[in-house]
Amino acid sequence: MTELDDRKIKILDAIIRNYLDTGEPVGSRTISKYSDLNLSSATIRNEMSDLEEMGYILQPHTSAGRIPSDKGYRFYVDNLMKEKNREVTEMKEFMIEHTTKMEQVLQQMAKVLATNTNYAAMITAPSYQRNKVKFLQLSQMDNDQILAVIVMEGNIVKNKMIPTREALDSETILKLNILLNTSLNGLSVEQINLSTISKLKEQAGIHSNIVGDVLDALAEAIQEDEDLEIYTSGATNILKYPELSDSGKASELLSAFEEKQQLVGLVNDTLASEENGIQVYIGDESPVKNMKDCSVVTATYELGEGMQGTIGIIGPKRMDYENVMDNLKTLKVQLDTVFKKPKKE
Amino acid sequence: MTELDDRKIKILDAIIRNYLDTGEPVGSRTISKYSDLNLSSATIRNEMSDLEEMGYILQPHTSAGRIPSDKGYRFYVDNLMKEKNREVTEMKEFMIEHTTKMEQVLQQMAKVLATNTNYAAMITAPSYQRNKVKFLQLSQMDNDQILAVIVMEGNIVKNKMIPTREALDSETILKLNILLNTSLNGLSVEQINLSTISKLKEQAGIHSNIVGDVLDALAEAIQEDEDLEIYTSGATNILKYPELSDSGKASELLSAFEEKQQLVGLVNDTLASEENGIQVYIGDESPVKNMKDCSVVTATYELGEGMQGTIGIIGPKRMDYENVMDNLKTLKVQLDTVFKKPKKE
DNA sequence: ATTAGCACTCTAATTAAATGAGTGCTAACA
DNA sequence: TGTTAGCACTCATTTAATTAGAGTGCTAAT
Missing domain, CATH: 3.30.390.60 (Heat-inducible transcription repressor hrca homolog; domain 3)
Known part of the structure; x- marks a missing residue:
């Protein structure tokens, strides 16, 4: 049993979605009831046991339900997640209200991103x-x-x-x-x-x-x-997520945002390995070690001629990946239009 | 009994100093033992009872020791506190390492202040x-x-x-x-x-x-x-103080630092009422309502010709006022010399 | 292959009891 | 009259014990 069969995938998907929703470990009974698989909890249990052995999910303790492991999240992001395709209009109005200075535009963008997602957001000016x-x-x-x-x-x-x-x-x-x-x-x-x-x-x-x-x-x-030119917003959103807000972790993360210097690692890594333009770092995958309890999603945007900058979202592993990636993608498009078309008035 | 007699003052002083040190409510026995008054705990208890009635101290609950009230802190700051007079040299080396831009100098100053005090620091550029x-x-x-x-x-x-x-x-x-x-x-x-x-x-x-x-x-x-030109540093220091770091308050305070806009109130108030140049806001005295659980110490610095800026420290009420005020005073002097003497090199 | 059933595990919540710091008051004392 | 010893009382905090409940793993039957 080295490959995930179809049923296992469905179950894993259900577990992860449920966990993203509730933040609680999810048990066999829940899946049995609230999925269209029509299997008894006992069957689910067997499958879950397999999934655990394969490393996709894990138990916080013996008598609890399962939560996704980093590997599980990774599988979800790579294979299970559906891409939304929102209209690109929505953001626009918020965005630029006659700000002529780039700094202000970027700062504003970060804010929009943070507000839309409820996670912490960062954005860098394109390299000069x-x-x-x-x-x-x-x-x-x-x-x-x-x-x-x-x-x-x-x-x-x-x-x-x-x-x-x-x-x-x-x-x-x-x-x-x-x-x-x-x-x-x-x-x-x-x-x-x-x-x-x-x-x-x-x-x-x-x-x-x-x-x-x-x-x-x-x-x-x-x-x-x-x-220096890294703009951030919504750093305090981190405190909204209990898994990140216990004093030690929160303090480290918030410092990273205050110092900004630490975010550079993220930016560089993103610029280096450009895949389809959006990178997802889950837990330890992150190049910044303070963020091993988070997920980080970054994207590069390009201003033609190879000038590129980075946008990123930092939040809990239990992050609404679909929404975040959608937002980043939208913003990416926005950024292109903002800078390319010279603004009148 | 409308005035504080000498003995009461001594006791109040002892209570406050002890509380600043330990952060724990202080009881009669402690004062009796660790002060040069040579009074029994019973006597101290009577005096404390009076002090409470007069509003200088209060009990978190019936069977606890006393902690200073805002009024108590105020009395301490106005009358009891000793002023240190440190040499002004110490800071200098940290401060300017060939930074030519004012922004960087200010940012650096804020950092020094935050590091020295372990509280959150802010500084504004002088008004243009x-x-x-x-x-x-x-x-x-x-x-x-x-x-x-x-x-x-x-x-x-x-x-x-x-x-x-x-x-x-x-x-x-x-x-x-x-x-x-x-x-x-x-x-x-x-x-x-x-x-x-x-x-x-x-x-x-x-x-x-x-x-x-x-x-x-x-x-x-x-x-x-x-x-916009308010520079801050050490905002995360707030998390070091349990009385401020419970999720709700911490989040509010940290947002205030992130948004910066909220700090403007502080700056304006300080500029308006210039006393000897250093203002202390204890709890509700602060013009920013989010900070009612903190103490805020601010100072204005002047660059000749009436151009003035503001520096400030935000921390718990149980703050080391002596150290903070000393730091502010020192920095104030520094700032004058930095900007007045045009830098060569 | 699937499922019902049951014993078992372990956390989280609840309750109870014990601890101890500190007070307030009274009566004795100098 | 101011000071102090002594003692009963209060109440947050700690510790321990109990209970409740969610969830699993295994076995035997379908």
Whole structure:
């Protein structure tokens, strides 16, 4: 008996669905009564015993019903779960109410996701590495500082103060601006590599060191943010689920959300192994060890040209996978339209 | 017996200190043994009975010791507490490791505060209203957008995309930039009022509507952030205190930290009633109702010219007030030096 | 192969009893 | 008159014992 036969599958399905619903271990009698199999509880018991031996379900203790094991959940997610296909409209109205800044859009998205699912949600800004430079400007601030402003595709603006040895006259600044813009415009951040830089420096002549400083500073500014830009919402939803809310676990999880740094692991793992775009981590499968008692569902979204970001939901293993995945899928579509079509007004 | 005599004060002090230490209701016998009063427990009992009648302490139930009431804590904070006077150096090293951005400094501060006290910490950026405009620049982005960058004292940079009807030629932009800079440079944000604006518009001639748009957009950009810039850290510390960590309360409090919006009330109240700069809210005294089971200690810091921000600690009523206030005071001093002395490197 | 029936297991809920910290009061004392 | 010893009383907390019930596993009959 190495394969699951049809009847076992039906029973496993029933057990898991029931458990997702109630959160209580489910017994043979329940399945016998509330399924269309028309089998006695005794028969179910035998089958359950087999399912347990095969590792799909387990008993919290001898005289309790069964709950799904990680393997069981995995089977459910891979084979049993039905995909909903909701209309994509619903979310829209919530989403963007004339927010022009990307941060706000993302923060808003996280909130919607958290509210819709009642789990904790996270979302990262798309990596800037492949984003293209659209505009670049230096301005003399005072005697020893230059302000550099960079605008990327999607109107993402970064700025940085650059300390300088001495003030530059306005003509030099103007020249530098023209030089930088003509050479870098349209390049992606990751394309600005050593050879580009040295070529630029050459062209800059006596100001080559300034150019170097500027590029360094920009790289730094972009890098700084890259680490941080994870938006979260509904972290406190975790407290709603008793299996996660006992003081120790809750505290660890909530810290992970507060620090955000720990979520990076999740993001990277998701970006690395892109399957159909949605990843489900059940318990120990998660790359973040604090989350071994949770399930994590993540998806990548793409903004064309390979710029991608990550969205994710963290909740109890007993999670409404169907709803979560539906939500993520919907949001994914939304994100595409939001960023691709430049917004008017 | 309307006034506290000396002995009662000593007993009250002993009760509160003991309770802050242990978190357990304290009984007459404890005080009798561990104080220098040399009184029998019976005498203490009589005094405690009086103190209870006067509202300084209370019994969780008949056969328990006493714990301080809000009134008791208040008396302690106002009259009994000793002020520490720690050296100001200690914090420094943690604090700024070549972070140039204010956000990062503030975030770091919050973290230090939370780590030092083991409570939840918050900190707001100083209000921009009184900050002075240092530099202002418009740049044509594409056919229907202008990028406006504004730099304020303390190198705080804001930017905003402004939609326009048609593109402006570079000469016009140049003129506008000169106009804006000469007229606004050195003015504080709140000084840019209607009369300034109308004067500016007049000078701008045919481009007056653009000027209007620009100023509106800037005002909006500044306002947007003003609401949001509250940094927090250590919110999960709340879970360390049993009196706050039962699911209901913890969840409310943590949400308050997640939403941040709720903390605004605290900030405003603190800014409004500046006493010696440090405010203590005990239980119901707090302007935020979710925090009626906590104590909140806040302070304002000032950056000269009336720009002020707020720092705060939220923890259980049974809080180490001495340590908290000491920390806040120290940080306050730190903040002054950090922002006032322009950082080199 | 399926099922009815029954003994068995183990958790969770309920109740009862024991413990002990702490009070309030009274009467004696200095 | 203020202080203290002594004692009865209260009540939350702990421990133990009991019960109830859900669910299983096994066996024998269908």
